[in-house]
Amino acid sequence: MKIYTKIMEIGSFIKDEKILREAERVEQIYPFRCTDYYLSLVEEFSSSDPIFRQIFPSFSELDEGEEDPFGEDGSTEHPCLIRRYKDRLLVLSTxxxxxxxxxxxxxxxxxxxPFVFEDFGALERYLKKHxxxxxxxxxxxxxxxxPASWFDELLKVVGKIGSVxxxxxxxRSPVVAPEAVEDKLKVLSRHAPVWINTHFNHPKEITGESRKALLSLIKSGCPVNNQSVLLKGINDSYEVLKELLISLLSTGVRPYYLFSCDPVRGTAHFRVPVERGLSLIKRLRKELSGMAVPHFAVDTPHGKRILP
Ligand code: SF4
Structure with missing residues (x-):
């Protein structure tokens, strides 16, 4: 797998010089990164393409706003252990x-x-204390x-804690780097069931490769749910969401959440009014099987709110 980390590496695909120069300025603050696989799904190198829009830096990212509106940083004494709910702990793996x-x-x-969480002793102590x-x-x-060995070590620690x-x-690897799934399967099946939450946003992301990765996870004893984000110019239409949800379900993946885009600095241009999200969900509920329709949720500093 090749990973592009500089806009210049894909510069020859971009015809508009102004957009290219702007992206090079934005990547100084919010770096660019994309796999060759995900890049191959781009059909048109412009912001009207739903894949391109998800990966290409835009000048709109240089807006005002909070970088951590939900107060994740500092929620516990360990920077990689995030606690926003009484019964749940989030481990920031890397x-x-x-x-x-x-x-x-x-x-x-x-x-x-770059960091990797390897303080398994701290995780064990925290879970025992809580x-x-x-x-x-x-x-x-x-x-x-x-690597798979990291999962093995972490899952062994968690497996020792009876209260978990x-x-x-x-x-997001089944979406953007399906080949990264293969080497985890053996370890995950040893610790099954381990729930996988993946993150498809557009039907074009469901390809032969991604389907294969999803089915191999399911066969290994990992139920797969999907969490999408409602994104302006990418999936904020009934037709696109319908195709996405049905394609996921037909692959054995349960559409779980459709999130309103968080109010994080550098993302305002993706936000869709909540009223629009509610009307899309209402129509989906009316016209699709209940299994295909995710919860519509808005994250807030006090936790997730499922609407309506
Ligand atoms: S959405 Fe997930 S995969 Fe994409 S940049 Fe954020 S953490 Fe990484």
Whole structure:
């Protein structure tokens, strides 16, 4: 797999010189990153293309706003253990991803020096001290960036804590780097069931490769749910969402959440009014099987709110 980390590497595809120069300025603050696989899904190198729009830096990212509106940083004494709910703990596995999605809630982490969470002793101590935590979510960055041995070690630690009953992994790798799934399967099946939350936003992301990765996860004993973000100019239409949801369900993936885009600095141009999200969900509920329709949710500093 090749990972592009500079706009110049894909510069020859971009015809508009002004857009290219702007992107080079934006990447100084919010770096560019994309796999050759995900880039191959771009049909038109312009902001009207739903894949291009998710990966290409835009001048609109240099807006005002908070970088951490939900107060994740400092929620526990350990920078990689995030606690926003009484019964759940989020483990920040790494700040590395295969792709930098321009709408990312944690884009503030892209500028940090690369890190990998390896303080398994601290995790064990925290979980023992807080038996009210039943659910551990391994997130990032993209945890699938890490080797299978990392998962084995972490899942062994979590598996020793009797009060933890659910383990989830949030990964975009089936969408942007399906080949990164293969080497995790053996370990994950040893610790099954491990719930996978993936993140498809557009039907064009569901390809032969991504379907293969999803089916191999399911066969390994990992149920797969999908969390999408409602994104302006990408999936804020009934037809696009309908195709996305039905394609996911037909692959064995349950559409779980449709999130309103978080009010994070550098993402305002992706935000869709909540009223528009509600009307889309209403129509989807009316016209699709209940299994295909996700919860519509808005994240707030006090936790997730499911609407209506
Ligand atoms: S893969 Fe996830 S964490 Fe990484 S940039 Fe995309 S949305 Fe953010």
């Amino acid at each position: 700040n590395q991803c295969f792709v930098h999605c321009r709408f990312c809630t944690r884009k503030r982490k892209w500028r940090d020096a 038996p009210e935590i039943q659910d551990v979510l391994i997130s990032g960055g993209d945890p699938f960036w890490l 009953r659910i383990v989830r992994i949030g990964t």
